[in-house]
Amino acid sequence: MSSTPTVRWGILATGGIALTFTKDLLLDPATRGVSSVKHTVVAAASSSSKSRAEAFLKEVAAPSDAKAYGSYEEFAEDPNVDIVYIATPHSHHYQNARLCLEAGKHVLCEKAFTVNAAQARKLAEIAKEKNLFLMEAVWTRYFPLSIYVREQITSGRIGHIARVISDNSMALDPEKSFTDGKHRMVNPDLAGGALLDLGIYALTWVFQTLYHTQPEKTRQPPKLLAFVKPYRGTGNADEHSTMILNFPRSEEEGGDAHAVATTSLRVATSPGASQDTPCVRIQGPKGEIQVFPPSFRPTKTKLILSDGTIEEKDWVYPGPGKGSNWYSGFGDSQHSEGEGRGMFWEADEAAEAILTGRKEAKFENLDESILIMEIMDEVRRQGGLEYPSKIETLDYPVQL
């Protein structure tokens, strides 16, 4: 019998990303060289019906004794669940995460963490009170590619970072793709728009290169200037947001660093099907690191130094995958047969934290998730973008 500890997951919601995450979760960790932990799925819940949860468990090939629930509330009480993965729209994260924390479960909650910073702060407070692990599921931070980029920065390869230019945009043709305005990408009731869905990755790259690479004690929040263009189809959801950030730095560190973070659901980072325009450029006096799209799951980096060195790297996502119908999100065709999606690395991190008693994630703690929510609050304040009060509230429980 294996002595490897197994973490027991419950999956809250059965939509697109829940399927992708759970299929990744159930891949053998040995395929990515992990031997310290195993994952299993013991329950799934659908707010639509129990039969939908059953169909979900079947589709992901969960163990046959995994339990299906037709209600999130009943599911949260399941004594066999160690940690819940929350895969509802942004609007629902606060209510759903709070439900699970109140029931004593550890939580991995999809991005954007919440609708606003106040909700994120409240969840962090409850997790702390109850001594539970809580993490925003920003999977990109856990990729070997991201770890490599951060290491190039901290080892000083390009010198003190002067500037980061970061985009995550997709030409989604919203009038055609989301005709009735109800889709979560554009629906204000679901905290839709580019900023919370796609812009968070543009900000993730800015923060993981300019903020997370600093010693924790010296990290300082940036100043922000932002513009927001509303999506005319639904009004209170943005079709693009553009952010300029200034990160304070001492003269010894090269002085203040600047970032430009952009996001759009109308135009793409790299035109057509090409992926040859960098989505992230990290610039220092000794060179530049480029990351190629899509910024949420890049497969290529290029380091260009002023001494003429060029290091190009292709990044493979370990498998075995589950074939070509693997959900890949909007406009993302970057997935090859045989590859996993790459969501298992964040799951490994959550599991490792639970097993070692750590309460926050190592590559983005709760303070950093809260700070990024504060930045997005400020973008919306400067851009005049308000969501309905029922999804901005701290009240709990609220039926959405």
Ligand SMILES: NC(=O)C1=CN([C@@H]2O[C@H](COP(=O)(O)OP(=O)(O)OC[C@H]3O[C@@H](n4cnc5c(N)ncnc54)[C@H](OP(=O)(O)O)[C@@H]3O)[C@@H](O)[C@H]2O)C=CC1
């Ligand atoms: N990390 C990544 O790469 C990705 C992350 N995401 C994030 O995952 C979350 C979900 O996205 P995605 O899976 O694409 O969304 P889907 O619309 O495909 O699924 C959302 C699920 O949430 C549940 N739900 C509960 N209440 C509602 C409601 N009022 N309206 C719609 N759905 C509801 C439903 O499941 P049920 O009926 O079973 O309760 C639904 O299937 C978002 O936060 C998004 O940002 C999305 C795509 C990629």
Ligand SMILES: O=C1OC[C@@H](O)[C@H](O)[C@H]1O
């Ligand atoms: O998180 C995400 O990454 C992939 C995108 O396709 C999707 O819209 C977004 O939610």
